[in-house]
Amino acid sequence: MTKQRYSFAMVLLLLAGTASAQDHLVTSRAADQRLQEAMAGRQADLRALDAVLASPQATGTLEALGQDAARLRDGMAALSDGELRDLATRAQALQDDPAAGLSGDVNQLLIIFLIVAIIILVLQAVD
Numbered sequence: 001m002t003k004q005r006y007s008f009a010m011v012l013l014l015l016a017g018t019a020s021a022q023d024h025l026v027t028s029r030a031a032d033q034r035l036q037e038a039m040a041g042r043q044a045d046l047r048a049l050d051a052v053l054a055s056p057q058a059t060g061t062l063e064a065l066g067q068d069a070a071r072l073r074d075g076m077a078a079l080s081d082g083e084l085r086d087l088a089t090r091a092q093a094l095q096d097d098p099a100a101g102l103s104g105d106v107n108q109l110l111i112i113f114l115i116v117a118i119i120i121l122v123l124q125a126v127d
Contacts, residue, residue, distance in 0.1 A: 045088035052091040075122030
């Protein structure tokens, strides 16, 4: 019985066929396209964050915190794609619905939180 199972397993292995190396490789065109998409997404995220930092509320908050917007912009380049995506999503939510039924004070606190998060991430990325 064991000999029959062994024989059966060998036949299955032989009939299963082999996959060529080409079956598992990504074409250079597909890789280039994916890289272009990732770069475009990263640039869009950087633009979204830059728009928030350029807002009058953010400028005032940065001044109150003693931070330089140019330094933060330079440091954002060191953030990972995931960190940028997270911050850009938060920034977009603030732009899409800035009040969202919240008072001006709460909205200001949300902007402060976003700026502090950017500062913390930039400092971690630079160190």
